[in-house]
Amino acid sequence: MTCQSDMSGRPVLVTGAARGIGLAIAHAFGARGSRVAINDRDPADVDRAVAALREKGSDAIAVPGDISDEHACAGIVAEACDGDGRLAVLVNNAAIGRAAALAGHKTDYWRKVLDVNLTGPFFLARAAQEALRQAHGAIVNIASAAAYGMKDQCSYDASKGGLISLTRSLALEFGPAGVRVNSVCPGFVDTEMLKSDANLHRHSQKFARSLPLGRLARPEEIAEAVLWLASDDASYVTGHALFVDGGWIRP
């Protein structure tokens, strides 16, 4: 972490922040003095993440809830806002995946993945629009290099492609109000989730050697890009999909 910034007291909402990339993003904002609202499904997981941030002296609150539930999203946003009803940054990071070839890709997989990865960010953006306008805030959506296609991940790929399109659409709508909307597209990231599956970890490390940069990303490298897009340093950047993928896709 080489950058310093003044994000003191700014209310930031990060979904899927109990672990992995989301937790790294929460830590990055917390370290810059933001008030980080941590969302994930399981309240106990959220509490652990909040405790981890507080241990580092960061300001964090728990806003557990299921983002695929429209009514839950309204509550999550309300709790994440500051006392004046403002939200400076919404980071749509929560996502799920179901690996299966098309023939075995159950309708239920497809619906669940789209509900969480694409409809959730739509619900949250809609619920937060006024709070973001008040703060001249920013949305950062965590899409994925998989938007360009990964085998046996049709629902995940489609959800992430959709999220890039949602980003562009919202950038057009929010632009005149000075609210910026961008996405970050990570490639393979060396998270606990990846390490927990020995087979997947081996496969991804082998794949990573074929990338220009020849290695997996660290979660912090994704977090720094998110932080930058949310900051005033990216004040003329909106609607962009920033690939943080070690040179993999080069769209």
Next chain:
Amino acid sequence: MTITNSLEGFTILVTGAAGGIGAVTARTLSARGARLLLTDRDTGILASLGAELAAEYRVADLDDRNQITDLVDWADERGMDALVNNAGIVSMAPIEDFPDADWDRVIEINLTAVHLLTRNFARCRIARGGGGAIVNIASMSYKGMTRQIAYVASKGGVVSLTKGAAMELARHKIRVNAVAPGMTETEMTNPADGSQDRLRLRMMEQIPLRRYGEPQEIASVVAFLISRDASYVTGEVIHASGGARL
């Protein structure tokens, strides 16, 4: 909310440093802790900017290949580990009347010189064990723009060059990225005589953020891409266009 991507420890060569975006970029990189090496065609602004930033400078013509070699060697002797290819020219004419000489000159400065600077930078860095960053200033006009076909083609070339060089130089720990500015407030787009005012109003309607970008807003993208915060970003072209021409 501003971020200060620290550039402590970097020594950065900036081409076209006397121009609108170039000078602001040099100031921004300097303010964030980098040591600057400046180059442009004539001494005037370069000398005063050099004094302001306590930066060494060297006059060079980028359509002279020997001068490019000497320039990069000069910068290498001073510890250069990052390069901002900012120098660029534009020539306006409809495609059916576009003069050959203008085409040659625009391609030479905007594309061939970027290749030569990149090549010589890579040679120097590899000889020193690798490591470094290049940021090319492209333009959103790589997606198409009227009455400047050589500029459009040269910037498309810069975008492709960025991706190719990123792939090839990654194993030497050199990252290569680009910024594609949209409409930016400069002497050229906002002259004091107001001659561009009507065009500006029309253009702004097509920009989601409803304003032109400030040179500072391009400079802060350059700073991010050079910094360690972008350590997993290479081959990327960041559009700094206020959302225009997505």
